[in-house]
Amino acid sequence: MALLETRGLTAFYGDFQALFGVDLTLAEGETVAVIGANGAGKTTLMRSIAGVIRQALGMVRFDGREIGAMAPDEIMALGIAMVPEGRKLFPSLSVEENLLMGAHRRKVAGPWRLETVYDLFPILKERRGQPGTALSGGQQQMVSIGRALMSNPRVLLCDEISLGLAPVVIRDIYAAFPRIRETGASIVVVEQDIGQALKVADRVHCMMEGRVTLSGRPEELSREAIHDAYFGAAA
Amino acid sequence: MIWVDTVLQGVLLGGLYALFALGLSLVFGIMRLVNLAHGDLIVFAAYLILMLVTLLGLGPFVAALIALPIMFGLGWALQRVVLNRVLGTDILPPLLVTFGLSVVLQNALLEGFSADSRRIPAGWLETASLPVGPISLGVMPLLTFLSAIGVTLALQFIFYRTSLGRAFRATSDDPVTASLMGVKPASVFAQATGIAMVVVTIAALYLGTRANFDPTTGPARLIYAFEAVIIGGLGSLWGTLAGGVIIGVAQTVGAQINPEWQILAGHVAFLAVLLVRPRGLFPRAFD
Numbered sequence: 001m002a003l004l005e006t007r008g009l010t011a012f013y014g015d016f017q018a019l020f021g022v023d024l025t026l027a028e029g030e031t032v033a034v035i036g037a038n039g040a041g042k043t044t045l046m047r048s049i050a051g052v053i054r055q056a057l058g059m060v061r062f063d064g065r066e067i068g069a070m071a072p073d074e075i076m077a078l079g080i081a082m083v084p085e086g087r088k089l090f091p092s093l094s095v096e097e098n099l100l101m102g103a104h105r106r107k108v109a110g111p112w113r114l115e116t117v118y119d120l121f122p123i124l125k126e127r128r129g130q131p132g133t134a135l136s137g138g139q140q141q142m143v144s145i146g147r148a149l150m151s152n153p154r155v156l157l158c159d160e161i162s163l164g165l166a167p168v169v170i171r172d173i174y175a176a177f178p179r180i181r182e183t184g185a186s187i188v189v190v191e192q193d194i195g196q197a198l199k200v201a202d203r204v205h206c207m208m209e210g211r212v213t214l215s216g217r218p219e220e221l222s223r224e225a226i227h228d229a230y231f232g233a234a235a
Numbered sequence: 236m237i238w239v240d241t242v243l244q245g246v247l248l249g250g251l252y253a254l255f256a257l258g259l260s261l262v263f264g265i266m267r268l269v270n271l272a273h274g275d276l277i278v279f280a281a282y283l284i285l286m287l288v289t290l291l292g293l294g295p296f297v298a299a300l301i302a303l304p305i306m307f308g309l310g311w312a313l314q315r316v317v318l319n320r321v322l323g324t325d326i327l328p329p330l331l332v333t334f335g336l337s338v339v340l341q342n343a344l345l346e347g348f349s350a351d352s353r354r355i356p357a358g359w360l361e362t363a364s365l366p367v368g369p370i371s372l373g374v375m376p377l378l379t380f381l382s383a384i385g386v387t388l389a390l391q392f393i394f395y396r397t398s399l400g401r402a403f404r405a406t407s408d409d410p411v412t413a414s415l416m417g418v419k420p421a422s423v424f425a426q427a428t429g430i431a432m433v434v435v436t437i438a439a440l441y442l443g444t445r446a447n448f449d450p451t452t453g454p455a456r457l458i459y460a461f462e463a464v465i466i467g468g469l470g471s472l473w474g475t476l477a478g479g480v481i482i483g484v485a486q487t488v489g490a491q492i493n494p495e496w497q498i499l500a501g502h503v504a505f506l507a508v509l510l511v512r513p514r515g516l517f518p519r520a521f522d
Contacts, residue, residue, distance in 0.1 A: 050415060072414040081415075088412040090405040101405050104398060105417020151417070 001064065003028045003186050004049070004080070004155050009058035011041075011048045018044040020210045021058065024188075026155065031177075031187040033201035035194050037230060041210040042190040043085050046159045049188075050082045051075040062155070077105050081153035085160040085190075087144040089132035096128040098143050102150030110152025111183040117146035120176050138169035145173070149180065156180065156187045162196060174200060194226060206230055240370045241491045242484055247372065249463075249483025250380030251445065253476040254438035255456050256463035257386055258431035264470030265407045265427045266322060268329050272336040274457030276432065279340055280306050280439030281448050282348055285355050295355050299440040303433050310432030314425040322424070337453065344450035355443035379441040386434055387476045393430070394472070403427060407470075462505040468515030477516055481508065 002025040011019040019041050026032050034042050047053045049060055051072040060068040067075050076082075081102065089098050099117055118125035121142040127135055132143050141161055148156055162170040170193065177200050180187065191197035197204060198218040206214040206229035214221065214229030259273045270276075280302060287298035317336070321328035363374035394400040402423050406413040410420040442448060442456065459482060466481055467474025482501040489500020508516065 052411060052415070071419070072411075073417045073419050076415060076417040084412060084415060088409060090408040090412070092404045092408050093401060097401050097404075100398070101401060101413070101416045101418075104402060104405075147416070 002026060002061075003030075003063060004188070005059075005061045006045075006049065007059045007061075009045065009048055009060065011044050011053050013044075013053075018210050019048065019058075022207075022210070022212055024205060024212070026186050026188055028154075029181070029184055029186055030202050031181060031189065031200055033189045033191055033197035033204045034207060035191050035197050035204060035226075035230065036207035037192065039209075040207040042207055043159055044210070045207070046082065046085075046157050046188070046190055049075075050080060050157060073105060076151065079106065079108075079151070079154035080157065081106075081148035081151045081155070082157040083141075083144045083148045083159060083161055085163065087137075087140045089140055089143055089147075091131060091133045093132060094129050095124055095132050095135065095143055098132045099124070099146050099150055102147035106151040106153075108152050112149040112152050114150075117149055120149075120179060121146055136169075138165050138173065141165065141169075141173055142176075145176065145180075149185075153185055156185050158187060158189045160190055160192065162191060162193045170196060194230070208232060236369055237491070238488075241487050243370060243372065244376070245484030245487035246480050247376035247380045247483070248487060249476075249480030250376070250383035251438070251441055251479070252459045252463050252482050253383040253479030254379065254386065254434065254441060256460040256467075256475045256479055257383070257390065257472065258434035258438070259457075259460045260464045260467070260470065260472060260475040261390060261431045261434065262428060263464065264472075265403050266424050267326070267407075268318065268322060269326070269333070270318075270431075271330060271333040271457065272340060272453075273333075273435070273460055274453030274455065275337045275340040275344075276310075276435050276453075277439045277442060277456050278448055278450065278453040279344065280432070280436045281355065281443035282344060282353075284436070284440055284443055285353055288355055295357050295440060295444055298355075299436060302436050302439075306432040306436040307429040310435075311425045311429040313432075314428035315421065318428065319421045319424055341450050341453065348450060350449055350451075352447040352449040353443075354447050355440070357444040361444065375441070375445055379445070382437055382441065383476055383479065386437060387472050390430075390434075390472050399423075399426065459501070462501070465515055466505055466508045468512075468518035471515070471517040474515060474517030 004026040006022055006024045009019055009022040022045055036042050044053060051070050059066060062078055062080060099114060123139055124142055124146060132140060161173060174196055189197060189200060201218055204216060204218055204221060205212050206226060214225060255277060259270060262268050262270055283302045284295060284298045287293050287301055288295055317332060318329060321332050360375055364371045365374060394403060402418050406418055406420050406423045414420060462482055463478035464475050466478030481504055485504030486497045486501040490497035
């Protein structure tokens with residue numbers, strides 16, 4: 001049974017329909033990448049799963065439980081943590097306080113606590129007393145990932161974590177993924193960087209204009225198929 | 236020596252204005268809510284203490300202790316049932332609702348207690364004073380000022396040393412992302428308003444024991460509170476205390492020059508600070 005599953009997920013921003021019946025499954029311990037161009041609906045999908053956008057139609061099930069109507073704090077308490085697009089650190093909180101906010105509600109024993117997050121991203125320990133927003137973009141992304149890990153989530157939703165970062169920084173951040181996976185967390189990675197997504201994912205879904213246009217294991221997908229699904233067959 | 240006495244009396248008076256303002260500052264700092272009923276809530280709490288004193292025969296401080304949890308609950312319920320529904324990107328709905336609440340409170344108090352002015356009896360404390368060299372300081376003004384410092388310290392502790400304070404600041408920064416951390420913004424806001432009402436009750440104790448009050452006293456307290464918050468810098472607790480002291484000193488100095496200038500001098504000081512530091516003396520680094 002899938003740990004996380006969406007069926008026919010449909011989401012709206014006012015009258016504008018952003019998702020058209022998206023089906024997605026995530027097994028325990030699996031990493032799934034969702035790729036697509038700007039406006040494909042990837043972030044909307046993440047925000048719908050996390051409860052920030054209440055979908056009008058469709059189903060979101062986590063660990064056998066329907067969570068589509070739940071508020072974000074309730075979904076988080078169940079074990080779904082999100083690394084939001086744009087990092088979204090709290091400017092009035094220090095690095096350490098930002099990390100502690102991750103465990104504000106969900107305080108479960110697990111591999112992730114301040115010490116292990118600092119072990120994963122040592123630079124954060126040096127900067128622990130500084131405001132989170134005083135850090136570089138890459139370091140802020142580390143705080144955002146660490147903050148999500150602090151709740152010892154069963155599912156980690158990573159939304160565009162490479163956005164606006166230099167390639168060397170992206171590489172450093174993705175270098176942490178094997179350790180995160182070792183702890184048993186299931187991960188959904190939303191990415192525009194196709195190469196990075198294919199490297200870390202067990203399965204890939206490509207989205208375009210609110211629909212999943214291609215799904216499969218990275219080794220099964222040809223460059224042409226991904227290109228067509230990403231930009232449209234006529235592109 | 237008269238000027239030293241004047242300034243000292245102003246500082247102590249500033250403690251009362253700071254108490255008026257700290258609850259307002261707390262609520263504004265966390266949820267950007269301007270509560271136009273704040274002054275009326277202080278007067279409401281003063282009547283509550285007065286009722287406990289007169290009906291149960293309690294001393295004012297014991298009555299205030301009983302009023303504290305009642306006012307916390309009232310603030311919590313007010314936020315959950317009314318104010319959370321109007322919070323959003325548009326600042327007008329909360330302004331209208333709290334203005335309406337102010338009108339309702341004033342009329343309810345008029346209906347219940349008439350327009351007669353009242354005072355909470357504090358016995359010998361009303362006239363007690365401490366000689367400090369050639370100057371004599373009133374015990375109640377001194378207690379008021381020490382309470383203002385105590386409340387500021389307590390709020391600072393809650394804000395910067397507790398998990399609730401972290402949630403306050405995070406929710407103030409970004410309620411949507413805070414909810415992704417498991418915070419319930421509606422609940423956090425309700426707790427903040429509850430705490431603000433605790434501060435309001437302490438302010439009411441000193442307002443009611445030091446001066447006469449009636450159902451229409453609230454709006455003037457609101458203006459002093461606003462001025463103290465804005466002088467100090469929006470959302471800054473120590474700034475709010477400093478703002479209260481500046482208004483208090485300006486008023487006593489103004490009154491020393493000409494008794495008719497007392498109230499005017501406070502407002503002039505407020506305008507002068509705004510001219511020099513439009514964001515207040517200790518503004519937050521970001522808003």
